[in-house]
Amino acid sequence: MYRKIKYSDQELAKTLYKRTLLFLSVILFVPVVLFWVHLIETGYQDKAGYFVPLVVIVLLIAAGAFYLFRLYKYYGLKHDNWLSRKFLLIETRQLFAKLVISRGMFDVSSDDKGEYISYFPLIRIKFNYSTGQLFVEQPVDGEKYMDTFTSGEFNKLIETVMLADLQITEFKKGVLVSTFAFDPIKFRLQLSDLMPTKGVVNILKGIDWKYDKFYNMVVAGNVGTGKSYMLFSILGQLLQITKFITVFDPKRSDLASLKYTKALEGKVFSTNLEINEQVHVFYEEMMLRSAKMEKIKESGKLGAYMDFNFKPHFLFFDEFGAWVEMNVNTAFGSDERKTYDVAMSDMKQIAMLGRELGFYIIIGMQRPSADSLPMSIRNQLNFKVVMGLPTPEVGKMVFPDSDKLLRPLSQDLKGWGFVQSGSSQVRSFFAPEFTKGFNLHEWIEEMDSKREAS
Ligand SMILES: Nc1ncnc2c1ncn2[C@@H]1O[C@H](COP(=O)(O)OP(=O)(O)OP(=O)(O)O)[C@@H](O)[C@H]1O
Numbered sequence: 001m002y003r004k005i006k007y008s009d010q011e012l013a014k015t016l017y018k019r020t021l022l023f024l025s026v027i028l029f030v031p032v033v034l035f036w037v038h039l040i041e042t043g044y045q046d047k048a049g050y051f052v053p054l055v056v057i058v059l060l061i062a063a064g065a066f067y068l069f070r071l072y073k074y075y076g077l078k079h080d081n082w083l084s085r086k087f088l089l090i091e092t093r094q095l096f097a098k099l100v101i102s103r104g105m106f107d108v109s110s111d112d113k114g115e116y117i118s119y120f121p122l123i124r125i126k127f128n129y130s131t132g133q134l135f136v137e138q139p140v141d142g143e144k145y146m147d148t149f150t151s152g153e154f155n156k157l158i159e160t161v162m163l164a165d166l167q168i169t170e171f172k173k174g175v176l177v178s179t180f181a182f183d184p185i186k187f188r189l190q191l192s193d194l195m196p197t198k199g200v201v202n203i204l205k206g207i208d209w210k211y212d213k214f215y216n217m218v219v220a221g222n223v224g225t226g227k228s229y230m231l232f233s234i235l236g237q238l239l240q241i242t243k244f245i246t247v248f249d250p251k252r253s254d255l256a257s258l259k260y261t262k263a264l265e266g267k268v269f270s271t272n273l274e275i276n277e278q279v280h281v282f283y284e285e286m287m288l289r290s291a292k293m294e295k296i297k298e299s300g301k302l303g304a305y306m307d308f309n310f311k312p313h314f315l316f317f318d319e320f321g322a323w324v325e326m327n328v329n330t331a332f333g334s335d336e337r338k339t340y341d342v343a344m345s346d347m348k349q350i351a352m353l354g355r356e357l358g359f360y361i362i363i364g365m366q367r368p369s370a371d372s373l374p375m376s377i378r379n380q381l382n383f384k385v386v387m388g389l390p391t392p393e394v395g396k397m398v399f400p401d402s403d404k405l406l407r408p409l410s411q412d413l414k415g416w417g418f419v420q421s422g423s424s425q426v427r428s429f430f431a432p433e434f435t436k437g438f439n440l441h442e443w444i445e446e447m448d449s450k451r452e453a454s
Contacts, residue, residue: 002124002137003089007106007117009097013090017068024064028057085129092134095161096123099154105145121145131205132186134164138176149176160405165427167206181206181427184409184416188430191443196237198306203385204429207421209234211312212304214382214422215355217362218373220398221387226415226431228254228318230387231364232440233432235316236447239263243451244313246282248275250326251319254440261441263448272326276339282315283346286359293357305358315350318364321372344374351380368397387417387431402426 008015032053039049076084076091100106100121109118124137136158138149148154155166155178164180181187187205194202201209209217217234221227232254238245247268249255259268269278289310296308305312317323327340350359363381365372384398389408399418404426409416415431 002126002135003093005093005096005100005123005125007097007101007120009093010101012094012097013072016090017065017072020068021061021065025057025061028060032057080129085127089127092125092127092162096125096136096158099157099161103148105148119143121149127182130186132181132183133167134158134162134180134182136178136180138178140171140174140176155180163407166425167427184428185413185430189432191233191236191432191434191438194233194237194432196240198241201234201237201241202432203419204427204432207419207427207429209383209421211360211383212306212355212358215360216351216381217360217383217385218368218378218381218398219362219364219385219387220366220368220390220394221385221417222366224414225388225417227364227366227387229415229434230385230417230431231255231316231318231362232434232443234362236443238314239444239447240451240454242311242314243448244311245316246278246314247316247318248278248323249318250275250323253318255316255318258441258444261444261448263444272323272336273339275323276327276336276343279315279343279346279350280339282313282359283350285313286350286354286357289357289359290353304356310358312358312360315359315361316364317347317361319366320363321365321367321369324372348374348376351377367391367394369393370397373397382422384420385417386419387415390418399426 035053036050044050072087072090076087100123105121106117107119108115110116121143122137122139122141126135127133128135136155138154140146140150152169155169158164158178158180159166162180162182164182165184167179167181169176169178184204187207189202189204196202199210199212201211203209211217219227219230219234221230235245235247235255235258245264245267247255247258247264249268249270250272252270256268256270258264259266259270269275289305293305293308293310301308324344327337327344330337330340347361351361354360361377361381363373363377368378378397386394386398389406390398395406399420401423402420402425406418406426406428409428409430413430415433417429417431418426419429420426
């Protein structure tokens with residue numbers, strides 16, 4: 001049910017607090033008054049007999065006031081039930097009223113009886129607690145404050161005060177309806193929820209990596225933010241789709257250990273030389289497919305790789321920045337440098353041409369910069385993820401067109417960050433959750449066997 005925001009909502013919490021205390025006082029005073037009447041009727045003379053219940057009541061009310069205050073402040077943060085939702089609704093209605101009033105987006109007139117509110121914008125809100133969404137109807141009513149709503153300015157304020165992410169905005173007759181994700185954890189997927197299909201890799205509820213459309217991915221993030229886990233969740237899903245996966249991990253961290261799995265045997269590389277060579281192998285396979293597709297198209301057939309029953313190939317390149325750094329310092333003209341130069345040039349070609357041919361790159365790195373991630377590759381990364389809170393420089397590098405304020409999502413939980421699919425809004429999100437005791441190799445084998453079984 002939609003709730004209308006009213007002028008008086010600016011004090012909603014205080015008003016409800018006072019009313020609850022008043023109610024509590026009445027409930028407590030009634031038996032005391034009856035007790036006093038009884039004392040008077042029985043001719044009781046000791047003053048303390050009258051005084052003590054009064055003190056007890058005042059103490060009870062003070063304790064109740066304190067308890068209610070703490071309940072309102074802290075209960076909602078730790079619980080998810082009808083009471084915490086009531087508190088959230090109260091808080092939100094108050095926040096919205098304050099937003100309108102503090103910006104003077106209402107009119108006051110006066111008559112013989114005094115001042116009254118002659119215009120207050122008709123804003124209505126509704127929560128869907130199970131999906132973690134907030135729907136906000138804003139007026140498109142021709143009034144002078146309308147532009148603040150239609151320009152998206154009000155939506156930005158909502159994002160800031162509610163720590164929410166704008167998902168979609170729809171214009172309907174007389175109203176603008178904006179949908180916000182206000183509780184990112186509600187959109188988190190568990191490993192068992194991951195149901196990848198051809199062309200679709202799950203990231204969170206409602207957002208998938210549709211690699212045929214938003215080809216090439218980058219996952220950036222500092223040490224300990226959950227970058228590796230995010231990459232695992234993608235790798236496991238891709239193994240259900242295709243066996244053509246190559247993994248590079250020049251720092252020999254968690255991904256490198258996957259060479260010991262049956263699923264990725266002979267497909268994981270970590271030495272500099274191996275990586276440089278294997279980039280070229282991947283590139284050659286892509287060019288071979290290009291030639292095959294050209295041949296098919298000679299007959300006038302049209303389409304992309306999947307239309308001709310070719311399978312997608314994925315290149316997982318973790319610690320891409322470290323690979324660049326290791327190589328740019330090698331001597332010009334040395335064999336190592338030559339293979340790197342070829343590999344880097346191949347990477348640029350794969351990033352550019354791979355989409356049509358079904359050859360995709362997933363780059364993992366700590367801090368993308370102009371030096372570590374060449375522009376020609378950066379411009380071809382269409383699905384972007386930053387784990388943890390990025391520095392302003394990294395934020396600008398990964399999401400250059402977004403002016404969204406990025407805020408930390410959780411102090412206690414790991415595996416949160418920000419995601420942008422194509423040129424859509426940047427969203428805060430939690431990566432798919434890995435349960436405690438999870439074994440990476442067993443899971444990878446299981447995902448691989450799912451593909452083989454199907
Ligand atoms: N999606 C997740 N589900 C459950 N736990 C997670 C998730 N992501 C991160 N964590 C927790 O955070 C820790 C650090 O994550 P991870 O190893 O992925 O970080 P990283 O950024 O790759 O750092 P490093 O470069 O040191 O590997 C993990 O050991 C795990 O306990």
